[in-house]
Amino acid sequence: GESVGLHLPTLSVQEGDNSIINCAYSNSASDYFIWYKQESGKGPQFIIDIRSNMDKRQGQRVTVLLNKTVKHLSLQIAATQPGDSAVYFCAENPVGGRLYFGRGTQLTVWP
Amino acid sequence: EAGVAQSPRYKIIEKRQSVAFWCNPISGHATLYWYQQILGQGPKLLIQFQNNGVVDDSQLPKDRFSAERLKGVDSTLKIQPAKLEDSAVYLCASSIGQGTYEQYFGPGTRLTVT
Numbered sequence: 001g002e003s004v005g006l007h008l009p010t011l012s013v014q015e016g017d018n019s020i021i022n023c024a025y026s027n028s029a030s031d032y033f034i035w036y037k038q039e040s041g042k043g044p045q046f047i048i049d050i051r052s053n054m055d056k057r058q059g060q061r062v063t064v065l066l067n068k069t070v071k072h073l074s075l076q077i078a079a080t081q082p083g084d085s086a087v088y089f090c091a092e093n094p095v096g097g098r099l100y101f102g103r104g105t106q107l108t109v110w111p
Numbered sequence: 112e113a114g115v116a117q118s119p120r121y122k123i124i125e126k127r128q129s130v131a132f133w134c135n136p137i138s139g140h141a142t143l144y145w146y147q148q149i150l151g152q153g154p155k156l157l158i159q160f161q162n163n164g165v166v167d168d169s170q171l172p173k174d175r176f177s178a179e180r181l182k183g184v185d186s187t188l189k190i191q192p193a194k195l196e197d198s199a200v201y202l203c204a205s206s207i208g209q210g211t212y213e214q215y216f217g218p219g220t221r222l223t224v225t
Contacts, residue, residue, distance in 0.1 A: 034213075043115070043202050043216030044154065089153050098167055099214065101153030 012108045019077040021105045023090035026071055030092040035064060035075045038104070039086045047075070047088075077107075085109045113137065115217035117203050123223045129191035132220045136184070136205030142166075143180055144214060145188050146202040154202055160186065161209055193224045 013019045025033070031052040036044035050057045050064045050073075057064050063076040073090050087104040094100075116135040124130050136143050141162050146154035157176065159167040162183040171178070175194070180186040190197055200219040206212040 041218070043204070043219050045216070046213050049213070091153070093210075098156045098159065101155070103151070103153050 009103070010106045010108070012110060013080050015080060015082060015109055015111050017080055019075075019080045019084070019107060019109075021075045021077075021088050021090075021107065023073040023075075023102055024071060025073065025090075025092050027092060027094050027100075028068075028071065029094045032093040033064070033066060033073050034091045034093070034099070035062075035073075036089045036091060036101075037084075037086045038089065044089060080107075080109050082109050082111070115203055115205055115215055117201075117217040117220055119220055120218065121221050121223075123225065124193055126195055126224050127192040129189065130193055130222060131187050131189045132201050132203075132222075134186045134188070134203030134217060136186070136203070137215055140205035140207055140215070141183070142206045142209050142212070143186050144204040144206075145178055145186070146204065146216075148200045148202055148219070150199070157188070159209075166209065190222075193222075195224050198222055198224045 034049040035047040037047050038044045048059045048062050048064050050066050055066055061078045065074045077084055085108055087106050089101050089104045091099050091101045115137055118133050122130055143160045145157045147157050148154040157171045158178045160180040163180050176190055178188045200221050202216050202219045204214040204216045206214045
C-alpha cells in the first residue's frame with residue numbers, strides 16, 4: 001500500500017560532506033525501489049534504482065542501500081554540492097503494481 | 112531527446128469551474144501516467160495508460176476527473192467541477208513500458224483553485 005515514508009523531513013549538510021537520506025517501506029512484496037530528486041518548479045528526476053535481489057548499488061556520487069530485513073532504503077550522496085539541494089523522494093514498486101512515493105526529504109547544502 | 116511536455120505551467124481557477132491539462136510524452140513511450148502532487152507530499156498516481164488503454168485508474172476521483180489518451184500519444188486530464196482541495200501540481204510522466212521502467216516526468220502544471 002501507500003506506505004513509503006521518510007524518517008526526516010529536512011536535512012542540512014555542509015558542502016563537501018556526505019549526505020544520507022533514509023526511507024522506510026512496509027510492503028514486503030515490493031521488488032523495485034527508486035530514488036528521485038525534485039528541484040523547485042520541476043518534475044521528479046530519476047537518480048538511481050535498485051531491485052530487491054540486490055543490497056547495494058552505486059552510481060556517480062550516489063549509493064543506494066537496501067535492507068529488506070528491516071524494510072529500509074537509504075540514499076548516500078558523496079561530497080555533497082550546492083546543486084544537490086532539492087527534495088528527495090523514495091518510491092517503491094510492488095510486483096506488477098503502481099509506484100508509491102514517500103513524502104520526501106528537503107536537502108539543503110550550505111557553504 | 113525531447114522530454115515530457117506539459118501545458119499550461121500554471122492555472123488559477125475558481126471552485127466549480129473546469130480545467131484541462133495537456134501532456135505530450137517522450138516519443139515512443141507506450142506508458143503514460145498522471146500524478147497529483149499536493150504541497151509537501153510525494154506524487155500520487157491518478158491514472159496510468161498503456162498506449163490508449165487505461166491500466167489503472169483506481170485513485171482517480173471519477174465523479175470530477177477524467178482523462179483520455181486518444182491515438183496513444185498525447186493525453187489530457189480534466190477536472191470538472193474543481194474543488195479547493197484539487198489545488199496541487201499535476202505531473203505527467205512516461206515510460207517505455209509498464210512495470211520497472213524508468214519514468215520520465217514533465218515539469219508539471221500548478222493548479223490553484225480559489
